[in-house]
Amino acid sequence: MRAEVLMYDGIAEMDALxxxxxxxRARLLGADVEPVLVTADGRPEVTGCYGTRFGGLARWDASRADALLVAGGWDLDVIEASPLPVLLRTFKEQAGERLLMCGIDSGALLFGAAGLLTGRPATTYRPDMEYLARWAEVVDARIVDDGDLVTSGSGWLAGLDLGLYLVAERLGAPRLAVEIERFIGHDRRGTVWRR
Known part of the structure; x- marks a missing residue:
């Protein structure tokens, strides 16, 4: 699985990283996964919401990506001031149904603004649930798995929860997920909702 983690100015560093x-870590332990930090426009550098600069970023590639992971950040500003939602929709159209879209915490809002959540269940950061309801059927769960769309809404640890879920369920390596849990000192918890 090539998992492209989308980076953009204003991204919440913790969610993405x-x-x-x-x-x-799963790759180091033998899982068939290749995580890559990417940008939509090919810029090699972005600045996170706390001022962290990220360099050496690749351009996203719809022909190669198996999963697109989108974290939150200063989402309302991004939604209102950038072309990112339109680019997300275009990327999904180019990649087709095989692309797994993953919203990390308030990253689900960007999918909503892109028109990719209409009538679909999703979760997000709790303070953003009312905003998400503009586009999606909001489910108050830690992970919501709706086939080619997986969202995680557990706050600051949403990135860990989503990563561990993908390792256990999408890579088919639950024992490896447990090994990673032990290594990082974080156990998965909370409700997983599936259609």
Whole structure:
């Protein structure tokens, strides 16, 4: 699985990097996963919401990506001031049904603004649930799995929860997920909702 973690100016560093870290650890332990930090426009550098600069980023590639992971950040500003939601919709159209879309915490709002959640269940960061309801059927669960859409809404640890869920369920490696849990000192918990 090539898992492209979308980076953009204003991204919540922890959300994106915790998921990336879990998947990178899984790769080191033998899982068939390749996490890659990418940008939509090919810029090699972005700045996170707390001022952290990330460099050496690749351009996303719809022909190669198996999963697109989108973290939250200063989402309302991003939604209102950037072309990112339109680019997300275009990327999904190019990649087709095989692409697994993953919203990390308030990253689900970007999928909503892109028109990718209409009539679908999703979760997000609790303070953003009312906003998410503009587009999606909001489910108050830690993980919501709706086939080609998986969202995680557990707050600051959403990135860990999503990464561990992907390792256990999508990579079919639950024992490896437990090994990573022990290594990082975080146990999965909370409700997983599936259609």
């Amino acid at each position: 915790l998921t990336f870290d879990v998947l990178a």
